[in-house]
Structure formats: structure tokens, C-alpha cells
Amino acid sequence: MKGVLIVGVGGFVGSIARYLVALAIPFASAGFPYATLAVNLLGSFLIGFISELALSTTLVSPETRLLLTTGFCGGFTTFSTAMYETMGLVKDGQSLYAGMYVAGSIVGGMACIFSGTLLAKIWQ
Numbered sequence: 001m002k003g004v005l006i007v008g009v010g011g012f013v014g015s016i017a018r019y020l021v022a023l024a025i026p027f028a029s030a031g032f033p034y035a036t037l038a039v040n041l042l043g044s045f046l047i048g049f050i051s052e053l054a055l056s057t058t059l060v061s062p063e064t065r066l067l068l069t070t071g072f073c074g075g076f077t078t079f080s081t082a083m084y085e086t087m088g089l090v091k092d093g094q095s096l097y098a099g100m101y102v103a104g105s106i107v108g109g110m111a112c113i114f115s116g117t118l119l120a121k122i123w124q
Helices: 002-024 034-056 062-076 078-091 095-123
Strands: none
Touching: 002 034, 002 062, 034 062, 034 078, 062 078, 078 095
């Protein structure tokens, strides 16, 4: 139960941080989603930095890692988790699986967005 609360607190703060970044970096006049790009890149940097410190030093406790990676970064952006998992596959020599994961996430995600949008239009 302790882990659930730690993740919940981190996710709460991460979600608020994502919203604040969206307020601070509005869409450009051309409609490019700069805020989402910034969140995805920053989240990927943070999860890599925190995870490496947690795995290679004693600076980050398991509870703090859970709070900051699964909790905060998970609430801030799930993209960071996907990138971290992809890097893990690459480090393990599973480049084919890494490529499949990235391609499946992007192509599958776009297909799901399209399908969900289509279903919502039909349902109306």
C-alpha cells in the first residue's frame, strides 16, 4: 500500500507540472504542440537521470526512485517510460524488440487515436 501512495503523490505532482508547462508554453500560431514536445523530452531526460543515479549510486532510495520515476514522470508523461523501456531493450541487445516497441507504439497509437475518433463520430 505504501508504494501505491508514493506513486499517487508523485503522479499528482507530475500531472500538475504537466499542466503548468502547457500553460507556460502555449501552442505556436502554426499549431505545433511545443508544450507536449517539451514535456516528453524533459520527462525522458528526468527518468534517465533519476534511474541511472538510483541504479549506480546510493543517492536515490528505492522509494524516491518510485516517487520520481513511476509517480512524477508517469504523471508528467508516459512517453518517458516508453523511452526508458526502449533503452532497456537496446542495452539488453534486443534492438529488434526495441524497434518493434517504438514502431508499435507510434503506429498503434495513431491507429487507436483514429479508431477512437471514428467510433466517437459514429456514436454521436
